[in-house]
Amino acid sequence: MTGGLLDRRFFLKKGITFSVAVLASEPLHASTENYRQPWMEKPGEPFSNYGQPSAHEKETIRWTMGNSMAKGNGVSWTPLHDLEGTITPNGLHFERHHNGVPQIDPQKHQLLIHGVVKKPLIFDMDVLLRYPMVSRQCFIECGGNSNTGWRDEPIQTAAGYFHGMVSCSEWTGIPLKILLNKTILEESAKWVIAEGGDASMMNVSIPLEKMMDDCFLAIYQNGERIRPENGYPLRLIVPGWEGVVNVKWLRRLHLCNTPTMARNETSKYTELLPSGKARQFTFVMEAKSLITNPSYGYQLDKKGIYQISGLAWSGRGEIVKVEVSADGGKTWVEAELQQPVLSKCFTRFRIPWNWNGESTILKSRATDETGYVQPERKELIAERGKHGYFHYNGIVSWEITSKGVVSHVYA
Amino acid sequence: MFMRKCALFVLLISFNVFSQEKDPNLGQPATLEIIERWNIDVFPSGKGLPEGQGTVHAGKKIYKAYCLSCHGLDGTGDSADELAGAAHSLTDKPPDKIIGTYWPYATTIFDFIRRSMPLNAPGILNNNELYAVTAYLLYLNDIIDKNRIINANTLPKVQMPNRYGFIDIYQKKIMND
Known part of the structure; x- marks a missing residue:
């Protein structure tokens, strides 16, 4: 009486029977005249400096949607329907940019931490690379993911192009607490305004409590340096919170006693209720x-x-x-x-x-x-x-x- | 076996010592000059607003030159967001969530334009031009009259219609300060 759902350990218990059934139903290649496939009859391709997916997987791509007048303002979706496991390949991580992907020279990129601190500090990238790092696998989900679910009619599109503004990577970087403690925070510090070094200078306010808890400054994504479209050379990771606060191309952290009330925490990323009031600072992405x-x-x-x-x-x-x-x-x-x-x-x-x-x-x-x-x-x-x-x-x-x-x- | 345990013990102790001193302490003191140059944050109190001022009249010219092509005539929207001329209230279906109906603080308008607009040449407008186009958008939304001058002193005093329209979910309180 479960609509055909089987015990989740079914494959483990019945594995052998099931495998035999599949094998028996398919003709074995060895029964054909030639025992080699065409690609087994000549040397394969040479080595490559950076591997690419099989030509047969060219349909597994991000769908992109940019503004017609400003092509770098828009989104791209992770094709969740084509992927397995839990890690999103770097080239398929979703994107939300407010004005394109900046081409940042890491030699010229710095992080400034200032505000209500006793000792404002500035860090070069080569200096940050010498700090102790941690790795953590976590998802990043845009606050606007799955928004077509609010529509009256169910959208007919692949799962990733409906729900794919979420991806999951192993991020590696410096616990923010280490750097913030060095600036010697004043009592009045309650919020941190994080700003990106892109053309929109995107900024948001984040409670200090969260920043001191589990936030970190990622430099690597799935083992390699973060891709430009995901924040190269430095991205703020705010585990479990909406994508917009995971500021890419991080350039400045401003310690304050109040939020700045930026556009992206007032007019956007707030949720209007039927009463006419709107939910604000709804950071956590619920289950x-x-x-x-x-x-x-x-x-x-x-x-x-x-x-x-x-x-x-x-x-x-x-x-x-x-x-x-x-x-x-x-x-x-x-x-x-x-x-x-x-x-x-x-x-x-x-x-x-x-x-x-x-x-x-x-x-x-x-x-x-x-x-x-x-x-x-x-x-x-x-x-x-x-x-x-x-x-x-x-x-x-x-x-x-x-x-x-x-x-x-x-x- | 015993030796190995000892070695592990020593390793753990040295790791603890290391973790207390693992900050390589390489941040450089940030000078006031660089902080003042980089810090463009603006707060609802008016803190962070620069010198300069602008009028509705001047702002209309700026709008036509830099904003109209995407935001439409009189801010009614086109390839980019609608900025004025709301046909619906926040309780209508669908609602119009624009400057005049939704944005809680006038300072956010100045801050966002200075950071991000126009998309094809952010940073091109000077402070007088930024104040002017902010004034024009407030005027288009019937929030200020056409003779009002907008500057660091007057902008934070502009009362936005939806000032008290937000519930702070993080701190679980109605924002009424």
């Missing part, structure tokens, strides 16, 4: 999940066993549970979480599903360590209305027709 396979655009061939796979994350800490429904939310079964589960990081969930060939609806629902449960879309809208734009985290529903076509529905 969210979605099934990435199957999702919009996938075609199920015939009934039988499929492996449902998806992503969950929470800005409040670890994901403790992801439940999947294969009957439109009537019953839920707990999915297997890929280990290790890390705080404020992508968590991959998987569960096998025996599709009976009839139309149905797939959903996933995440719970985090605080007990927060991802809401149904209608619950979210009852609380926030439809015009808040930011911080959409409603449950995602994929309809499977009897022909195996997958579409996005509100259910």
Whole structure:
């Protein structure tokens, strides 16, 4: 009575039977006349200085959407529907730029820390490289991710081009606490205004408490220096908080006793409620999940066993549970979480599903360590209305027709 | 085995010593000159606003030259955001979230234009021009009359219609200071 969802350990228990069934149903290549494929009959390509994906994977790309009059003002989405595991390849990390990607010379880039401090300091990049560093895997999600979920009609587009303003990397850099302590903060310091060195000089105010807790200045992303579009040479990482506060191309930290009330913390990245009041400083990205396979655009061939796979994350800490429904939310079964589960990081969930060939609806629902449960879309809208734009985290529903076509529905 | 444990113990101790002294202490003192040159932050109190002033009349000319091509005639919006002429209130569906209906502080207008606008040549406007175009946008939103002069003294005193429209979720309080 679970819509065909199987025990999450099904593959482990039945692995052998399942594998044999698959092998037996496919003709073995060895049975053909020639035992070599064409690419096995000549030497392969030479070494390359920087590897690129297979030519057969050229469809796995970021979709980009820039303003027609200002091409560097817009977004690009991570193709979540084409990816597996928990780490986003650097070239596919989502982007949100306010005026393009600056081409920064690291020799000329400096970080200034000033304001209500006894000892304002300035750091060159080569100096920062000598500081002790930490590595942490964490997601960055734009506050505006999934915003088409507020629309009256469900958008029909691939999962990544709806929910892909979120990505996950291993970031390596300097705990901010080390540098802030060196400036000797005054009692009155409560906020830090972070400013980027791009053409828009994008800035936001961040509570000092968070900055001293777990924020760090990233220099490396997934082992290599951060890509220009993700903040080269220096990016502020604010684990679990909305993307806009993870300031790219970081150039200045201003210690203050109040927020500056910048454009991107007043007129944008605030959420208007039906009452006419707006939520402000809604930094934390609440728990969210979605099934990435199957999702919009996938075609199920015939009934039988499929492996449902998806992503969950929470800005409040670890994901403790992801439940999947294969009957439109009537019953839920707990999915297997890929280990290790890390705080404020992508968590991959998987569960096998025996599709009976009839139309149905797939959903996933995440719970985090605080007990927060991802809401149904209608619950979210009852609380926030439809015009808040930011911080959409409603449950995602994929309809499977009897022909195996997958579409996005509100259910 | 015992030797190995000893070695590990010594290693742990030296790591602890290292962690207390791991800051290489390489930051250079920042001079007042560089702080004043880099710091362009503006606060609702008016702190950070530079010298200079501008009129609605002068601002209209600046707007036509630098802003109109993206923000449309009289700020009604085009390829970039609508800035004035709201047809809907914040409780309408859909609402108009623009300067006159949504922005809580007038100082933010000056700050944002100085930082980021115009997109094709940020930094091109001088302080008088920035005050002037700020004045024009306030005028287009019926917040100031056409003879008002905007400067570091008058801008923070401009009362925005949605000044008390925000709930501080981080500090969980209604902002009413």
